[in-house]
Amino acid sequence: MKKLINPHIAELKPYNPGKPIQELERELGIAGAIKLASNENPLGPSPKALAAIKEALGEIHRYPDGNGLYLKQALATKLGVKPENIILGNGSDELIEIICRTFLNPGEHVVSADCTFVEYELVAKSFGAKMVTAPLKDFTYDLEAMLARMDDKTKLVFIANPNNPTGTIVDRVAFDRFMKDLPPQVLVVMDEAYYEYMLREDFPDSLGYMQQGRNIIVLRTFSKIYGLAALRIGYGIAKAETIDYMNRVWLPFNVNSLAQTAAQAALGDAEHLLRSQETARLGRQYLYSQFEELDINYVPSAANFILLDTKCDGQKIYQAMLKDGVIVRPMQVYGLPDYIRITIGTEGENRRLIESLKQAMGNGVVRS
Ligand SMILES: Cc1ncc(COP(=O)(O)O)c(C=O)c1O
Numbered sequence: 500m501k502k503l504i505n506p507h508i509a510e511l512k513p514y515n516p517g518k519p520i521q522e523l524e525r526e527l528g529i530a531g532a533i534k535l536a537s538n539e540n541p542l543g544p545s546p547k548a549l550a551a552i553k554e555a556l557g558e559i560h561r562y563p564d565g566n567g568l569y570l571k572q573a574l575a576t577k578l579g580v581k582p583e584n585i586i587l588g589n590g591s592d593e594l595i596e597i598i599c600r601t602f603l604n605p606g607e608h609v610v611s612a613d614c615t616f617v618e619y620e621l622v623a624k625s626f627g628a629k630m631v632t633a634p635l636k637d638f639t640y641d642l643e644a645m646l647a648r649m650d651d652k653t654k655l656v657f658i659a660n661p662n663n664p665t666g667t668i669v670d671r672v673a674f675d676r677f678m679k680d681l682p683p684q685v686l687v688v689m690d691e692a693y694y695e696y697m698l699r700e701d702f703p704d705s706l707g708y709m710q711q712g713r714n715i716i717v718l719r720t721f722s723k724i725y726g727l728a729a730l731r732i733g734y735g736i737a738k739a740e741t742i743d744y745m746n747r748v749w750l751p752f753n754v755n756s757l758a759q760t761a762a763q764a765a766l767g768d769a770e771h772l773l774r775s776q777e778t779a780r781l782g783r784q785y786l787y788s789q790f791e792e793l794d795i796n797y798v799p800s801a802a803n804f805i806l807l808d809t810k811c812d813g814q815k816i817y818q819a820m821l822k823d824g825v826i827v828r829p830m831q832v833y834g835l836p837d838y839i840r841i842t843i844g845t846e847g848e849n850r851r852l853i854e855s856l857k858q859a860m861g862n863g864v865v866r867s
Contacts (some may be wrong), residue, residue, distance in 0.1 A: 507605075507725075512797070514618065520826065523824065531824060533852075535825065535844050536826045539722070539723070539728050541843070541844040541845045541848055542775055544725070544726035545725065545726065545761075545771035547765065547771070548725070550764070551761055552760055552761050554756055555760040556757070558756065562752050562756075563756035566785055568582070571585045572688070572690075577766060584736055584739055586735045586749065587732065587734050587754045588732070588735065588754065589754055590731040594733055594734070595619065595622050595688070598686075598716060598745065599622045599625075599655070599657070600626065601629070601744050601746075604628075605627030606628070607628050608629050608650070608652040609629070609630055609631065609655045609657065610632070610649055610655070610657075611633075611645070611657040612632055612634070612635050612641070613632035613834065615657070616692075620632075623655070627740065631653070633647075635662075639668070639669065642674070643676075646677065648682055655686050656688065657688045658687065658692045661696070661800070661801045663693070665806050666802045666804055666806060667800070670699075670702070679833075685714065686716065688715075689715060690716070690718045690720060692722070692723055693724075695701070695723070695776065699801060709736060712738055718734075718735050719734055720732070720733035720734075723803065723855050724774060724775050726773060730755070730761055730762075731754075732758040734775070777845070778845065779802075781801045783805070785849055786805060786849055786852075787805075790807065795808070803843045804842045805840070806830070806835075806838055806839075806840050806844060807840070807856075808837055813835070813836055813839045814829045814838070821857040823859075825851060825852055827842075828841070832838075
């Protein structure tokens with residue numbers, strides 16, 4: 500088997516999707532566990548999306564609309580772009596893969612941060628590309644350091660904004676400077692999976708660069724604030740020429756019909772969006788105040804999750820909290836063994852998180 504495998508695939512470590520709630524409950528023989536590990540919307544999906552799916556269920560014997568026409572039209576209207584500027588993906592994960600498949604040649608370089616969404620590295624390496632990373636500065640993408648690592652082999656750059664797992668953003672000033680200095684052959688992927696949580700004036704105008712005809716692809720998803728993670732649907736926005744190339748490797752019917760229907764209904768549910776933003780805002784405030792009281796260092800976040808410094812082995816904290824039925828995310832795969840990342844939950848979930856964290860950090864094992 501070893502002789503059969505591509506050497507650049509053999510060295511990859513599979514993505515660890517985290518522990519599902521049902522699995523934890525079965526293992527521990529408990530009920531009512533909570534999952535604050537994957538940055539999902541704790542309010543669940545939009546009721547309008549649920550109603551639309553129920554109505555569409557009788558049609559699942561048909562292939563989905565391969566072009567995603569209605570959803571692309573709805574997105575185009577909302578974003579002020581044309582449907583030909585949009586590509587739909589089976590989650591934005593699939594779009595990361597399509598981008599690498601369309602544009603990367605083996606041996607080319609992909610630039611990103613050394614502590615960011617792990618899929619960039621996994622996918623880039625799976626196409627035989629070399630990952631070149633720059634350290635974060637104050638937990639934030641250091642775009643200057645990334646520019647300094649570019650050369651004529653550089654093809655793609657991935658920026659998660661806000662960044663996962665730190666929740667920090669690259670602001671407009673930093674991004675504008677970066678775009679000015681970027682070598683012209685480099686394609687920028689701006690991954691805005693948490694865009695709707697980030698209610699800040701100084702957020703970069705990534706779509707503006709797309710409108711100017713720059714080489715940029717903006718990725719967004721229905722998995723986070725729209726609460727449709729299980730249906731797997733995300734979208735990319737870029738100039739029509741870029742989308743046209745990506746469409747050449749896109750697999751037909753990649754986005755199922757229930758996902759398309761739900762996404763379209765969710766886009767029309769402004770009330771659910773506002774409620775979700777407010778839940779994250781209030782939850783963040785509550786959690787920050789608790790962390791300060793407990794003397795726990797955290798990284799201020801523009802998203803629906805927060806990175807915490809446990810000042811000890813984050814894996815042990817994670818294990819201790821699991822026993823309370825609270826699932827969080829340990830961070831050693833991101834090179835942060837002392838940290839955990841928690842998703843902001845409902846009011847009740849946040850209280851339970853704090854109780855469990857207090858127990859885990861206070862009760863001996865772990866504080867060093
Ligand atoms: C930064 C970032 N990009 C992309 C994704 C993937 O989202 P999707 O569910 O749309 O594939 C995630 C999910 O955690 C993420 O954090």
